[in-house]
Amino acid sequence: MVGIAGRPDRWASVRRGAFMTTTFCMLWMVTIGLNPLSEKVKTIPATGDGDFARQLCYSLIFIVAFIASRPLTQPRNLFALPLGITIALGWCWLSLSWSDVPGVGMRRLILTSIIMFSIFRSVQEIGHERSIAMIRLLLLITLVLNYVAIVVTPAAIHQIAEIGDPNLIGNWRGVLPQKNFAGAICAFTIILFSFDAQKLKPWLRVAVIVASLFFLYKTKSKTSEGILVLAMIAGWIYTRYNPSYRALIIPLLSVAGCAAVLYVETNWDALVEPLRRPDAFTGRTQIWPPLVNYANDHLLTGTGFGSFWNVGPTSPIYQYAEGWVTGIAAGHNGYLDMLVQIGLPGLILTVVAMIIWPMIRLLSSRTAPRQTGALLLAVIVFCMGHNLTESSLFDRDMVVQQFLSFAVAMISSVLGSTYAVRRTRSTPVPRDARIAHPRPMVREPMIKERQA
Template sequence: MAGTGHPSVSPGFVPQRRAFIAPQPYRLGMLWTIIAVISLTIVGPYLSYKPAPFTGEGSPLRQIVYILTFGLAIYTTRAWRAPMRLLVLPASLVLVLAWCWLSLSWALNPDIALRRLVLTSMLIWTIFILVNNAGYATTMTAIRTVLSVLVLINYVAVIAFPESGIHQFGDIDNDNDLAGSWRGIMLQKNFAGAICALTIMIFLLDGRRLKPLLRWSVILATAFFLIRTNSKTSMGIGALGIFTAWLYNRYNPAYRALLIPAVMILGVGLFILSQIYWKELAEPFNSPAGFTGRVQIWPALIAYAHDHPLLGAGYGSFWNIGLGFGPIFTYAKGWVTGLGNGHNGYLDLLVQIGFPGLGLVILATIIMPLVRLLSSYSAPRPAGGLLVSMIVFCAGHNMTETSLFDRDAIVQVFLMFAIAMIAPVTAPPRRPIPTGAEPHRG
């Protein structure tokens, strides 16, 4: 049965979404630190960008700024006074990170892999420390602040500096297919498309407390910009994310929970059918232009995974680990060897950390978070629907782009924020001390 209201809450209960309430200066510090994390994510590609050929070089500046941000997170949450505030990662994510760290023992290039995994681990930890202590409302205020300013800056870039705000012929690794697509200040139009889709979801699905003029101005301006990016993946998966939020808001938890096994059975069934009829399904994409070339990339990854199903090449050790070095040069030829990723987050993780690692990642970042949200009776529907849509978007986006567990990739960072916000959003209300009662001491 459909329902539109929240589960009933007794007047004697007041929702308490945080176990720790910091003094005002520290709350402001957490707000600004979250703003810094998101801002760094946006400019991060510029800090590490290097045109082809890729040699696996890291960016010391990139590492330093994230180390400083991690330090700020510890300071503003006052974790040095209560070290337990650092133990915020879900056990499922800890297990994933443990497997990734273990994979360094067989990584093809452990030095490069170590740098990449340190950044990934540190950023995930930073996000969870901040969200766990700042709470949902403060986190969303920071995210909306950055995204609303970014929309304005992107339009300024397109209008005032079109030679950089709009892709020109050959401006990114001689890829002329990008020409004419808007990107604003983002390095690439697919990054801009993902940010636009996430912005629309965040302002549309849980923005009723915002001033209507601001809210709808951001939504409409961002929607037009998204169209001009020509990022079809972000448009399609973004629409799917919004639809799942609508379903979440419409149905009660008991009925939403029934969708979980149904969706899983459907997914397994579709996978089996895709294997049976793979030749027929792949036929329309066999030309080099089909699906923007992705189908020419994926066979190399599948072949490597077939030969190394259990362990893979080690975290961060498949792509971009040295000029002329790496598995891709054995399993592919031509333009594919010059890429930095496989344009599929799941296949890229499969060739890095094997089937066990990929399974752990999917459980920790998609299945378990969705199960918790879909079955929650305490999550406010706007917030719960937004988090569901963000997870669905990030999961779907990785079908044609790579970001899952990839350092400070934009979609990966927003996925971690969404997962981190599940705990404060689904926390059950706590009964306050009755008026006039003495608090228990001792």
């Protein structure tokens, strides 16, 4: 790396090391955290108090990423987030103006914002290849620790049921707080070791995938199991499809989406009838109606970011539901949770910025490497589907949200690097530059030798 006036930048390696450290620490905090084997305990009514040690660690990670970005000499580095995500976060900040608990919402939004900045800035600095390698390393460490925990302590297996999930006992969770987190981590491990992993030893890839599949099965995380299949299919199609025709997928998906909406509207009663059973989706269908009712009453604004669940007795859930539903900490649907927090405009901004636009960029790109693109597409599809029955979208350090952030950041890195290479190869040298820097005259001596 070169600094001002062509001089070597002596601090380049230091900054790169700082960003690699922040990336690994971020991944460790997101997956394993400070207290492995700890379970989340929720009091009723919950007050929304944060974990000071966790907040301090993320703050230190952000400070390192901020300083290493050289804000005084390179202020443009501070604009690491894409425009769409910046606008979505801006709407979230605006929503705090009508929140009944702006202090709780602000603390959660600050944590969300600094984590996202740290992820995008780190990937921007170290590149997608190093980022993928570090993610694989952390996932491998987590998988080993999960199996070690299963062998050495009964705490790695759920011993008590949770509110809304009476069948939790006996499900594996390893060193992670809950079996759904463990299931998502296993799914990401399978994706990361299936795509764009040609440089790894075949036996290592097979061993990790098999071990992750078995652990995923033992978690009994049906959401992760089902969505993983769709994500793997999407990734496989991306590797096989002709890049020249990828852009056709977008209008085809649009037509298919319109057809699906029309079908749902005309067959709504028949489709929702199975969902009316109390045990459907392990009780989630009893959670969603209160959220829909609240959204109908506050469609444009919502409660304000981070101001619906886990905020104490003022939470709107106590006015729209009763019984065990009031004792949970999330709506088990990321889209509904965002809808009741930041309204329909905020939900649209968030989904477009984090899911739709990144997928469009991947599907319409003719330069993205197939294996890398397949990996990133599979991660996005998994995160998109996972939010149908679990809540993680724009939710602080939730593991699925942060893997989605890494994927979106790496898409910018992949497409940015391929665009730069294409420009370098195709851009002609200006005539003035050719005159100022003429090619060396290597043929003249050869001509004289022949004449002699």
